[in-house]
Amino acid sequence: MADDAIRCDACPVLCYIKPGRTGACDRYANADGQLVRLDPHVVLERAVSRGDTLVPFLEKSRDWDGALLSGEETFVTAIGAGTTYPDYKPAPFIISSEVAGVDMVTVVTEGIFSYCGVKLKIDTDRHLGAECSTVRAQGEAVGHVTTNEYGSQMLSLGGVRHLTGGSRHEGTATCDALLNLCNRQAVELKIDDGATVIVQADKAPIVDGVQEERMRVGCGSATIGMFAKQWFGKVDEVVVVDDHITGVLSEHQAGKLLGVPESGIALKGRRSTPGRYFRVAEPGTSWGGTNIDDPLSILGPFDGKIARHGLRLLMVSTTGEHHAYFELDESLHPVEKELPAALRESVERIRENCEPALCTVLFMGGAGGSLRAGVTENPVKLTHSVRDALTRVTCGGAPVYVWPGGGITIMADVSRMPENAFGYVPTPALVAPIEFTLKLSDYATLGGYMDHVRPLSSITSINRDEESHRRLTARPDNPWPMASEKSGK
């Protein structure tokens, strides 16, 4: 057969398929001379999420025993659905399935997101860099440092300016970093005048080569408040070192209430209120997020009128990770000693109360008009439908937060999505799955492509071919995309 037609041997029909065409089944196609499945699809099954046993798909029809296999429910994600770029066609998969007697439609597409990025939350008290500092990957600017949140540092990466507004290499490096982060791979980020941090979704950050373990339980002052009673009587003075607010037991309200006597200690930094000090040192990646390795460097000489020989001093970081125990010698110099067993317990307790430090990666993107046009002939109606909570938006079956205001701008936790859910196009832009689920009747009302609606069974029936789609069990912590509650708001 001339002109690049290929013969499909998937079934005995043995179609000759021209480039760009499908065979009689509409499932196999000729893509530039290659026979491809059109639907390498990720299909979530709900069974396990409801505590049922998974009903295996029939490998052979002869194994079918005639029993009704009604135990499973299936949701087709957009992962691998393919896109309609440049989006003038209906979305590649518009799937109907009956949910509680209401015909539901899921419009499944892989959106190409030029306007997208990730919001990173890095659980660490260490100083990663000043606000607004540039974050680099492969030497290229890919984002910036934003706010310091409780126990965490936030970074914002990507966005259209880095993706397409800068140099070619900047765009490629940005796309690469976003893709890897969204697919839950590790990425090394270097912050200008700050730390180098290795970030991976759901894993502890590695800051300047040191793996972070714990989030602080509170600031230095709060830690004093929480543990004062446990220290009382076992030690004369405690300093909880923290880049934000360093706490001092004897001066702190909690110590006063217990009747802890003055110790004659002198803290460097700026006193805020009694027992609470700002800026005892510079921010850094050592003790309590400061730059100090020697805790004594934040202390001035003890007051000879108050301090006494033998005074017991515990210095500890907000995570319990760093600690040192001192006793004052005759000349009132602190001399490091082994931590007494009675205090070890409190240090352990601080550490215990600090949750594992993780990196979390939220994908953020905006569904542009053309992507929406793949869902409906009148794109703004989809926006309204999402606003009115008639349409549920999911990313690879994971719940999303839809930003209030115009457009459809979403955020989704990549850890709740199936693995390798993201792809890219050389634009550069990220390809992310996005699904819109709504009632069939609502879909018709908003100008949906009713002639492209196909039954769920047409997707799931071909599952035997493992290459064609991945069947995954839905995560129990994700709401079922087709559940009857209107939305996650």
Add this chain to the structure above:
Amino acid sequence: MNHRASNRAQIRMLPDGRRLHMHDGPIDVIVEAFGAASEVEVAYRAAADRFVGILDELCGELEFLRRPACEDGDLPSGAIARRMVAAVRPYASQIFITPMAAVAGAVAEEILEVMTSAAKLSRAYVNDGGDIALHLAPGEKFVVGMVERPDRASLFGTTTIKSGDPIRGIATSGWRGRSFSLGIADAVTVLADNAAMADAAATVVANAVDLPGHSRVERVRACDLAPDSDLGERLVTQSVEKLTKGEIREALEVGIRVAESLCGSGPVRAAALNLQGETRIVVPVETRIAPSPSAATRVGSPVHA
């Protein structure tokens, strides 16, 4: 050979727990049977057993089935292939038609027959991609909804098929459908005595709704799209731009004449022709197609025509 087919075919219940879905290559069938649970189970098992061999059986005679039908001559050996040939033969002397015009209806009919032979069912339907075979025990009926255009979910009418009516097959054809069409009808739905005959008749009527050579109709040689199409170098409709009222009427008239001749003479009982929002219904006196009370109302029995 069967080993391969049984590995390839997919057979399962749909999530509603009522309908059986079977898929193999280009064949995609949805079955629903009504009756005692044990009878339904037996029927579904019979349907599944029959289904696994169908694609291989048809492909074994594919070359023959893709050739134009003739009024007499050799018959194929497979049961489904014979149904196909029987359904298209009445047209063979007048127009180009191959047995493939009735393949979906013939498959539906065959599966329905093994189900009703194996079990006692009050009602059943086998829907092969829109071509539907029906079973009705005495006193039973199906309410069938018809969609004007598949991209607009409104019923333009419903019809009730009772056990006393001769109708046991429904088929729809048009250029918007999965198969190639020589005509420009959006959809032609035919009610006939069996599904294979409905399928063939719907194809014939849909091909007849046409404006040959019209500039607003984009046509491509079938072989340029699918080299092994049974339609060869015939021009198949790819898109139809907006037509004037007069043009719509003119195209429909040709189809109506063909539909009327089929209704008068043969096993065709009714036809509904749709082109760009215009609907014409060809009904012999004894069949009733009621206008839908509300366009948005869903019919009780979801037979997807």
